[in-house]
Amino acid sequence: MLVLSRRPGDSIVIDDRIVVTVLEIKGDTLKLGIDAPTDISIWRSEVLEDIKAQNRLAAEVEKEGNRDVLRIGELLLNKKREKE
Known part of the structure; x- marks a missing residue:
């Protein structure tokens, strides 16, 4: 498992097709945005x-x-x- 530290606004890219962005951190809740092609189920x-x-x-x-x-x-x- 890859473990990364990210801040709000930071992103990671998976397989040049999926972008995961940290949108917000409030207390113990992390809000993520995921941009992926429609053929990928999330x-x-x-x-x-x-x-x-x-x-x-x-x-x-x-x-x-x-x-x-x-x-x-x-x-x-x-x-x-x-x-x-």
Whole structure:
């Protein structure tokens, strides 16, 4: 991890495409400005973790739903075979 000291108005540049500027420091709060191309996603870590958790949950629900559909298909196929 790179650790830098910056003052309000100072910036760092990442990969010649992302500029992070210290806008303000008030007490224990630091305000940053981030200038980056629109193809780069920028998330607060806690928001990204929430998104990942929701995606995992949605995948589980979809997986469960697919199992139900397959089970219904099996039941219908068995009913059809019983009639024949």
